[in-house]
Amino acid sequence: MNAKIPLLIAMHVLSNSLFAQISGNQIYKDKNNTYHRNENTTIINTSPNITMNDSMLFITTKVLLNQKADQFLITLGVNEESKSSISCDNQINNRISDLISKLKYFGIKKEAISVDFISQSKIYDNQFIRDTIKEYEKGFEIKKNIIIATNRLENIDLIIKTAAEFKIYDIVKVDYLNDDLTAIHDEIFDEALKICRSKKDKYLRAFNRTETGQVNMSEQFYFVFPETQYNEYKAFETTEFETNYNNYTARVIKKERKNTTYYYNGIDCRGFDKVIHAAETEVGVQYILTINISVKLANQNKK
Numbered sequence: 001m002n003a004k005i006p007l008l009i010a011m012h013v014l015s016n017s018l019f020a021q022i023s024g025n026q027i028y029k030d031k032n033n034t035y036h037r038n039e040n041t042t043i044i045n046t047s048p049n050i051t052m053n054d055s056m057l058f059i060t061t062k063v064l065l066n067q068k069a070d071q072f073l074i075t076l077g078v079n080e081e082s083k084s085s086i087s088c089d090n091q092i093n094n095r096i097s098d099l100i101s102k103l104k105y106f107g108i109k110k111e112a113i114s115v116d117f118i119s120q121s122k123i124y125d126n127q128f129i130r131d132t133i134k135e136y137e138k139g140f141e142i143k144k145n146i147i148i149a150t151n152r153l154e155n156i157d158l159i160i161k162t163a164a165e166f167k168i169y170d171i172v173k174v175d176y177l178n179d180d181l182t183a184i185h186d187e188i189f190d191e192a193l194k195i196c197r198s199k200k201d202k203y204l205r206a207f208n209r210t211e212t213g214q215v216n217m218s219e220q221f222y223f224v225f226p227e228t229q230y231n232e233y234k235a236f237e238t239t240e241f242e243t244n245y246n247n248y249t250a251r252v253i254k255k256e257r258k259n260t261t262y263y264y265n266g267i268d269c270r271g272f273d274k275v276i277h278a279a280e281t282e283v284g285v286q287y288i289l290t291i292n293i294s295v296k297l298a299n300q301n302k303k
Contacts (some may be wrong), residue, residue, distance in 0.1 A: 049061070056296060062192075062288065062289070063272060063274045063288070064288055065277065065278065066277040066280040069285060072176060073147060075148075077170030078144055078145070079141060081139055082139055084139070088141070088191055094181060096144065108155065115146055116146075117142075119141075123137070124137040153209040176284060187276070192273070197292055209300070216294055217293045217294075218283060219292070223285050224286045224288070229267070231264065233261055267288070
């Protein structure tokens with residue numbers, strides 16, 4: 001018996017086992033999505049990042065930085081209804097003031113909180129009068145947003161729990177911010193520049209070429225916030241059934257509620273020359289820098 005066959009079988013089983021361990025329930029994202037099913041689940045950019053001809057050398061370098069946020073802005077939505085606009089405004093202001101007072105005990109100062117007035121509108125309802133449905137003015141509704149700044153991630157959960165005590169449940173959004181973008185750019189630029197120089201020296205040596213003149217360079221620097229990087233899936237299995245079309249009988253299927261899971265799916269690390277803080281577990285801002293350089297090559301000496 002060929003000794004290679006058991007080895008190939010073992011490798012095949014091992015590869016399938018490894019896939020099962022690392023894939024997780026996110027594999028259900030396409031399986032249960034009948035509207036956006038993608039046959040090619042993973043596409044990796046394999047375009048060359050180095051091009052060389054008789055006169056020029058072109059190099060592209062991409063670096064990704066996963067950076068924790070220095071500051072967080074959480075926006076809470078609050079609304080109040082009442083028969084008059086004055087009582088409505090008083091009630092919503094009291095709830096907001098009580099929340100601000102409670103947050104002081106946790107070190108969140110009043111200066112870190114602001115209130116944004118959103119809208120004031122009339123509320124209408126309907127009532128039956130004999131055979132007629134009559135619309136009438138019921139009162140007023142006021143909506144405001146509470147914007148809270150904090151530099152501690154653990155305060156986000158604390159703020160949400162405290163707000164719930166005053167019947168404030170609407171978490172509008174959470175912004176992730178960094179204080180010094182210049183320092184962040186300098187860090188990622190220095191790393192990208194080292195890689196560019198290393199690539200240039202490597203290919204000049206490999207093909208026995210020398211550079212001449214000035215290096216031309218262009219860059220693209222941008223960042224991605226967490227709120228745009230969340231995906232969803234529903235992890236469940238369901239049975240299939242067949243219907244006899246010749247003796248068709250109407251069937252009603254009562255479906256159970258399926259839980260929807262959301263997870264952070266940051267920019268894929270593949271395709272980058274270097275990823276700084278690749279194993280960072282805390283969700284933050286992702287910074288991407290792409291540098292393109294072109295080097296003019298000296299004419300080769302004819303033999």
